[in-house]
Amino acid sequence: MSIMRFSVPRDIVYGEGALAELAKLQGKKAVIVTGGSSMKKFGFLDQCQDYLSQAGISSIIIDGVEPNPSVKTVWRGAEAMINFEPDWIVAIGGGSALDAAKVMWCFYEHPHLKFEDIIEVGSMPALRQKAKFIAIPSTSGTASEITAFSVITDTENHIKYPIVAADMVPDIAILDPKLPETMPAHITANTGMDVLTHAAEALASTAATSFTDPYSIEAIRLVIDNIETAYKEPTHKEARYNMHNASALAGMAFTNASLGLVHSLAHKIGGEFGVTHGLANAILLPYIIDFNKQYTNKYQLVENVLGINDLAETVRELNRALNIPTCFKDCDEVDFNEEKFTEVLARMSKRAHGDPCTLTNPGQPTVEDVTNLYRKSYYGE
Incomplete structure (x- = not known):
């Protein structure tokens, strides 16, 4: 070892x-x-x-x-x-x-x-x-x-x-949880889902260990329990405190276990279109959890610990509650022109596959896998 x-x-x-x-x-x-x-x-x-x-x-x-x-x-x-x-x-x-x-x-x-x-x-x-x-x-x-x-x-x-x-x-x-109280609601949503993505990717990472898993699981729990309250009630002290701590806990996990395809794809679609990183992560996360399930049982671990049925569906429910679109085609933060998406898809997929975060994703995803995930998350398939 x-x-x-x-x-x-x-x-x-x-x-x-x-x-x-x-x-x-x-x-x-x-x-x-x-x-x-x-x-x-x-x-x-x-x-x-x-x-x-x-x-x-x-x-x-x-x-x-x-x-x-x-x-x-x-x-x-x-x-x-x-x-x-x-x-x-x-x-x-x-x-x-x-x-x-x-x-x-x-x-x-x-x-x-x-x-x-x-x-x-x-x-x-x-x-x-x-x-x-x-x-x-x-x-x-x-x-x-x-x-x-x-x-x-x-x-x-x-x-x-x-x-x-x-x-x-x-x-x-x-x-200091006083600082994030000043965030607008949509920033609370996007950054909070970024936390959830960090924790979920660190948990499923091929470099995850018994040192990192507890931080991942606790961060996932804190986000699921607190993000809607922080989104709707920006000065709610307990929710802000818990979300701020969740972010740090997820950071402890992923800086030591690394990440996966969600970040690989988010980095490159962000570079091409300028979409906010946390928003890109939120849209991509459920598609990639579903893809990764064929290679790892780590999502089942957190589902059992937290008593939820399906982590990907929980993410979708949170996205709906936070007014985050289900796919890039429906995202109006930037112009996700379909013609440009088609034009850059091959280049973007190759670059995402070569991103360092891909190395610790479960399985051995191919460029074709990445292309299919981009298509699914663009069209909402």
Whole structure:
């Protein structure tokens, strides 16, 4: 049996008011990386800077990280870090901000590298020569605050690259459920179903172990029990707390067990059409659970533990309750033009089959399998 590794942040600080942990840091300079205006609008950036100031740490803000962070944005942030020379990098916001900050961190520490130098698993050099990393999620979804993963988009070639490096696991994850209370309902739905996808894929992964399965199962339970309440009642404290914790638990599972075809297909259809990652996952998940059942009994395990009849049908029921369409053809977030879908299908299927997440999917899916899954999830078959 091969030697395995289980890696999570050294410290996970969770609960309402956890943001105040920043006041306890030791250092001189910090860069705060964030996305759009929501963290500023709701006062969280000011709180971060106030807490850092209490710790005697001066800080600057790198903002404007887009929903699908690009290579260009990563380089812009890295250059700001090189000029400011922080010893702490604090990423706050959605998964995109956290993902971008991780790779900015890499290029801050190793400015001689090119983006193509780090896209292969195991190719990133050691970090923490100049700075440590803190991740503070504002959404209960990507679990980037827990994981060794980052997804960066090559906008010129319409490809999303999942970057995997053990050193990108943050030093500290701060889970304050006050932050996700500010999410709009559709973001709560999309990010929450992203959590469910992480947990379900980690559970079925060929790299799953007795270390990762309990986290997967508990995350699935928490999502099923809480996502509708969080969607309908955004300030419901218990539901928000449970969904935020579920995201981290699923992250603990998938960063150590990896993922599967849902993410492979979501990465590539996201790159082609610009659809939100969590929404793509939600649409794809039931189709791929049904496909994977011929290769694994792990879904039956969670069904038995949680007392549900069919995990794929439970996902469909949740999607309906959250107003998530059953197929891409009916999705109006972006223009899923049928002519373009047909045009890119072969290329998209080949790229999805070559995605690193495919390696740990149950069975040995072929390019033809991927093509059929894209067709089913596009037309709702």
